[in-house]
Amino acid sequence: xxxxxxxxxxxxxxxxxxxxxxxxxxxxxxxxxxxxxxxxxxxxxxxxxxxxxxxxxxxxxxxxxxxxxxxxxxxxxxxxxxxxxxxxxxxxxxxxxxxxxxxxxxxxxxxxxxxxxxxxxxxxxxxxxxxxxxxxxxxxxxxxxxxxxxxxxxxxxxxxxxxxxx
Amino acid sequence: xxxxxxxxxxxxxxxxxxxxxxxxxxxxxxxxxxxxxxxxxxxxxxxxxxxxxxxxxxxxxxxxxxxxxxxxxxxxxxxxxxxxxxxxxxxxxxxxxxxxxxxxxxxxxxxxxxxxxxxxxxxxxxxxxxxxxxxxxxxxxxxxxxxxxxxxxxxxxxxxxxxxxxxxxxxxxxxxxxxxxxxxxxxxxxxxxxxxxxxxxxxxxx
Ligand SMILES: [Cu+2]
Numbered sequence: 001x002x003x004x005x006x007x008x009x010x011x012x013x014x015x016x017x018x019x020x021x022x023x024x025x026x027x028x029x030x031x032x033x034x035x036x037x038x039x040x041x042x043x044x045x046x047x048x049x050x051x052x053x054x055x056x057x058x059x060x061x062x063x064x065x066x067x068x069x070x071x072x073x074x075x076x077x078x079x080x081x082x083x084x085x086x087x088x089x090x091x092x093x094x095x096x097x098x099x100x101x102x103x104x105x106x107x108x109x110x111x112x113x114x115x116x117x118x119x120x121x122x123x124x125x126x127x128x129x130x131x132x133x134x135x136x137x138x139x140x141x142x143x144x145x146x147x148x149x150x151x152x153x154x155x156x157x158x159x160x161x162x163x164x165x166x
Numbered sequence: 167x168x169x170x171x172x173x174x175x176x177x178x179x180x181x182x183x184x185x186x187x188x189x190x191x192x193x194x195x196x197x198x199x200x201x202x203x204x205x206x207x208x209x210x211x212x213x214x215x216x217x218x219x220x221x222x223x224x225x226x227x228x229x230x231x232x233x234x235x236x237x238x239x240x241x242x243x244x245x246x247x248x249x250x251x252x253x254x255x256x257x258x259x260x261x262x263x264x265x266x267x268x269x270x271x272x273x274x275x276x277x278x279x280x281x282x283x284x285x286x287x288x289x290x291x292x293x294x295x296x297x298x299x300x301x302x303x304x305x306x307x308x309x310x311x312x313x314x315x316x317x318x319x320x321x322x323x324x325x326x327x328x329x330x331x332x333x334x335x336x337x338x339x340x341x342x343x344x345x346x347x348x349x350x351x352x353x354x355x356x357x358x359x360x361x362x363x364x365x366x367x368x369x370x371x372x
Contacts, residue, residue, distance in 0.1 A: 061286040062287045063290075065243035094326060094328075104317075105334060105353055108325075126353065131328070165251065
């Protein structure tokens with residue numbers, strides 16, 4: 001081994017050791033929405049579609065648009081998809097997706113959110129949401145309201161959304 | 167000759183170790199920002215927004231304060247309320263230091279965001295948060311000043327009942343009391359991370 005290699009190895013070791021020693025303090029921010037949604041266990045049947053953690057953001061004052069988020073699990077053997085939604089709290093309800101292209105955020109209506117067999121779909125801030133267009137009244141913290149989800153295969157499933165801060 | 171060479175290597179190795187240790191120590195003392203640091207801090211062109219019937223806004227009037235500036239629109243159901251709500255959380259957690267922070271929500275949708283509507287919307291996220299807008303040219307100049315972007319999509323009227331949407335930069339721009347850009351925090355950074363960046367930038371007392 002040459003002196004030069006030893007030198008490099010020694011320096012790298014010191015750097016690695018020091019980095020390890022001070023590693024505790026800083027953690028990287030999770031990328032958009034990559035949070036703790038996995039913690040919620042599915043409820044209901046062991047087969048078919050289940051939902052968990054259904055919530056809507058509290059309306060800021062003067063806001064007329066809203067969003068519902070949830071996790072959908074498909075315990076069945078057939079691929080499914082969320083293809084629509086309805087809720088009495090808004091004049092129109094659609095399925096939307098937020099995308100991030102080089103830091104520029106866009107939102108657009110989508111026809112379907114795939115929920116693969118044995119898999120799941122997450123509707124979360126910065127990703128998919130159920131879009132509430134023209135809410136009939138501001139969504140107040142702690143309120144609950146029904147949302148009917150329409151699936152390609154499983155049909156209609158009505159769930160209850162809870163209004164939360166975030 | 168041989169001895170001399172070995173001595174040189176020994177010296178080189180020692181200095182390399184020293185440099186390594188110093189670099190590591192520096193990395194230890196200042197963990198990376200979660201946002202993107204403007205290094206060196208860059209002066210921001212003044213931003214002026216006439217704000218319709220509301221009070222006009224000039225960024226230079228906020229000199230002496232830290233300013234968090236974010237572009238958006240009130241009909242934005244996802245990105246804007248998420249980001250403003252994160253900022254609200256951070257302001258609460260900053261404690262008294264939050265008194266030295268102003269939050270400016272700049273609407274790029276002046277046709278729908280009246281000053282009154284904006285004022286109400288912004289106040290929902292905390293007393294330090296104001297919402298302002300202006301003439302299209304003023305908005306464009308403000309967007310330009312931060313290298314941000316936005317685009318109105320009215321073609322979606324055919325497909326979405328919302329009738330339109332606005333693409334816009336999801337960054338939070340952090341401006342220091344000397345009106346220099348210090349940090350650009352991209353969309354989706356968690357409140358804890360924003361808090362740690364601001365604490366580090368603003369410091370406990372200065
Ligand atoms: Cu939407």
